[in-house]
Amino acid sequence: MFCPRCGRTDEELFDNLCKSCFLEDFVLAEIPGEIEITVCAHCESRLISGKWHELELSDEEIILNALNNHITLNKYAQNVEIHVETLLARGSNIECLVHTRGTVLGEDIEQGYKLNVKINRTVCPECSKFTSGYYEAVIQLRADKRVPDDEEVMTSDAIIAENIDKIARKNKMAYISQRNVLKEGIDYYIGSYKVAKRISNSIKDHMGGVIKESPRLMGRDKSAGKDLYRVWISVRIPYFKVNDFVKYESVIGQIKSIDGKKILIKDLNSRNQISVQWRDYDKIMAVAKEEDVMETTVTAKTPDSIQILHPVTYEPVDLQINVDFAEIEIGSQIPIIEIDHVLYILDC
Numbered sequence: 001m002f003c004p005r006c007g008r009t010d011e012e013l014f015d016n017l018c019k020s021c022f023l024e025d026f027v028l029a030e031i032p033g034e035i036e037i038t039v040c041a042h043c044e045s046r047l048i049s050g051k052w053h054e055l056e057l058s059d060e061e062i063i064l065n066a067l068n069n070h071i072t073l074n075k076y077a078q079n080v081e082i083h084v085e086t087l088l089a090r091g092s093n094i095e096c097l098v099h100t101r102g103t104v105l106g107e108d109i110e111q112g113y114k115l116n117v118k119i120n121r122t123v124c125p126e127c128s129k130f131t132s133g134y135y136e137a138v139i140q141l142r143a144d145k146r147v148p149d150d151e152e153v154m155t156s157d158a159i160i161a162e163n164i165d166k167i168a169r170k171n172k173m174a175y176i177s178q179r180n181v182l183k184e185g186i187d188y189y190i191g192s193y194k195v196a197k198r199i200s201n202s203i204k205d206h207m208g209g210v211i212k213e214s215p216r217l218m219g220r221d222k223s224a225g226k227d228l229y230r231v232w233i234s235v236r237i238p239y240f241k242v243n244d245f246v247k248y249e250s251v252i253g254q255i256k257s258i259d260g261k262k263i264l265i266k267d268l269n270s271r272n273q274i275s276v277q278w279r280d281y282d283k284i285m286a287v288a289k290e291e292d293v294m295e296t297t298v299t300a301k302t303p304d305s306i307q308i309l310h311p312v313t314y315e316p317v318d319l320q321i322n323v324d325f326a327e328i329e330i331g332s333q334i335p336i337i338e339i340d341h342v343l344y345i346l347d348c
């Protein structure tokens, strides 16, 4: 046994060479001189192995990622570590040095390779949807038997803006491609259905109301083999507002609060609060607005009754006293509401 290159004898041979001759020519990893990476010019997403990634990686990590499929390690190399150093970026080219290190036949070997990275700038599918005005869902802000007022529109605009801002950090489809003012309300065109659904729920949490979805078949995505739907999500906020007066079953009450789950009504007779779920919204009848509240004077009081003047006819009216009204003094001005010819004293 001898090494054909140096002539040494009694040496173990590797690929027909003694260890030192073998290591002289040794190449730790075969690395191409040039690779291409594709980057979205809008959002910086990277196309890696045919898939778009929105990874928050450094250039070095992205190049290493792209390089991974193109590296062939020498079979004698063990514990190989690879890292990329960018040397110079010029236009759409980045010159890099690929550092490799590993153990070969018990020896530590370090080698560097020049690599040119070509950057292809293009537009990822999601950004191209955004730039073409694509949308999957329309949120329709509506109000029951009326039009949302300016304040409600402002509230809804703010909720949508805040949500979009938050979700867009992780989801590029969180955008509004159109906002249309219609005579019955506002339409918001949203890039993603999932995002639109989340936003509609957030509007409902703040403003209450009933959500209805109507999907429409728009066509078929042949490549993905599935139907394409666009969904109209209507968020119908209630007819009444907080402090308005309503009838619910046998209760005459004032709306105390509204949220995504329920409507809180204060019973004007028993003075108790009841909560009504949105599925029973249709059973609530609006009977007076907050603007209908009047003021009147207390003219007499006994342990059982309280007498006030009717605010329009000035006739004295006797009402049953309630523990809530025990502190009211004769001569004071108090708020009242008249519903179906009955006067109710309100919280002072």
Ligand SMILES: [Zn+2]
Binding pocket: 003, 004, 005, 006, 007, 008, 017, 018, 019, 020, 021, 022
């Ligand atoms: Zn040799």
Ligand SMILES: [Zn+2]
Binding pocket: 040, 041, 042, 043, 044, 045, 123, 124, 125, 126, 127, 128
């Ligand atoms: Zn993009």
